[in-house]
Amino acid sequence: MELQKTNDSRARVGDRFKPFVSQHSIWQNPLLKACERNELTLADYGYVISQHFYYSRGFTRLIAALMVNCDDDKFRAELSHNLWEEAGEEDSEERHSNLLRKMLNNVFGISNPDETQFKDHTVNYFNECLQFLKHSNSITCAAFLGWGTEGVVADIYNYLFSGLTRLGVAEEELLYLSLHMECDDEHAEVIEDIALSQCGQNLDGHSQEIKAAIDMALTLRDKYFTALYQDLTSAKLNGLIGNITNKKTYRDADDIQSYASELKADDGAKLYSNVDAETGINFNVSRFNIGCEVMDPRLLEIPQGCRNERHKHAHESMFYILSGTGRVYQGEQSITVKAGDLVYVPRWIEHYSENTGEETLSVLAITDFGLTKNFPQNTDYSYRSKVTSIA
Ligand SMILES: [Fe+2]
Ligand SMILES: [Fe+2]
Incomplete structure (x- = not known):
């Protein structure tokens, strides 16, 4: 049986709360921003x-909580239609929670997601939603679940879907996400209509109550996503912290050859370079892969008459001038440098270097990028213009 769909005038009435949703701070959440900036790895998304x-897995309990609070049999029928879709319709193996199990297995190799070590904030987030819905009246309950939850699923899943496809995951592997991006607006409208109908002619009188539930x-969700984002960052630091605190070297004595370098350009892996004849920008940066954990030594080479671009980054650097003469600019100041000089470059200061001599200016830049790279929004690429190659 085809249940009657939401009528248009109701949907437009419901739209009056959409600006309130779109202005919420959740859209500045660091996890969503990290998705947008392509800062998450496949493993991060998997986590x-x-x-x-x-x-x-628990979502149908949230709809069920709303059903309990809804005394209109027509709306309960429409909610049961949502539940029917959630349940996979005729085939319970196709229930939405199972689609996610399949996606976790196929995309991330997580074969038994039910055995995931769920974090306290994960469990608490769900329980707080469930408790709110169990103990609210039907207006606030429907506002929470309609505008505040189902109504934002398409946008939130779009962050994940776009990020994963940009990492090369095939769209057909992401059915769980695309399905919800398509159907949850309709689910949201059914639920929003419950709130609107309960308000009767006095929507203005209930407006604050509805907004408070949406905000809740x-x-x-904003707090939960922030906690997940902090997990991603701290997981990356845990290995480093362990190496510092366990008072044992992780270095293999046989590896000493790989921890040495003659400081030649060819020894370093190419990191980035840029050439722009108009501005005189011409430089090359190579990395020395000699096994440092926090320190990340690089060789900066600037040909005669050239400079690198003004830029800034989270890592601090110690410049040791290997050969040539030039100027190092920091903020509004600059100093002349020659072979043998040492210059400290603090975090986040805008800086660049210029070759003022007649031979290549070669600089050993010892940075702490091995630490700052663990805070993804702080990688230097976003603050460097016109980089032509990043290895
Ligand atoms: Fe679903
Ligand atoms: Fe720099």
Whole structure:
């Protein structure tokens, strides 16, 4: 049986809360921003989505909580239609939670997501949603689940879907996400209509109550996503912290050859370079892969008459001038340098170097990029213009 769909005038009434949703701070969430800036790895997405599985697995309980609070049999019928879709319709193996199990297995190799070590904030997020819905009246309950939850799924899943496809994951592997990007707006409207109908002719009188419920839903999710983002960052630091605190060297004595270099350009892996005849920018940066953990030594080479571009980054650097003469600019100041000089470049200061002599200016730049790279938004690429190659 085809249930009656939301009528258009109702949907437009519901739209009046959309600006409130779109202005919420959740859209500045660091996890979403990291997706947008392509800063997450496939493993990062695997972590985030395997934690989200806890919510997905329990989701029908949230609809059920709303059903309990809804005394209109027509709306309960429409909610049961949502539940029917969630349940995979005729085939319970195709229920949405199972689609996510398949996606976790196929994309991330997580074969048994039910055995994930769910974080406290993952469990708490779901429980706080469930508790709110169990103990609210039907207006706030529907506002929380309609505008505040189902209504934002398409946008939030789009961050994950776009990020994963940019990493090369095939769209057909992401059915769980694309399906919800298509169907959840309709689900949201059914739920929003419950709130609107309960308000009757007094929508203005209930407006603050509805906004408070929407804000609660979005704020809980915002906090949860921030906690997941912090997990990603701290997971990357845990190995480093362990190496520092366990008081044992991890170095293999046989590896000493690989920890040495003659400081020739060819010894370093190419990191980036840029040439722009108009501005005189011409430089090359190579990395010495000699096994440092936090220190990341690089060789900066600038030909005669050229400079590198003004830029800034999270890592601090110690410049040791190997050969040539030039000027190192930091902020509004600059100093002359020659072979044998040492210059410290603090984090985040805008700086560049210029070759003022007659031979190549060669600089050994010892940075702490091995530390700062663990904070993805702080990688230097975003603050460097016109980079022509990044290895
Ligand atoms: Fe679903
Ligand atoms: Fe720099």
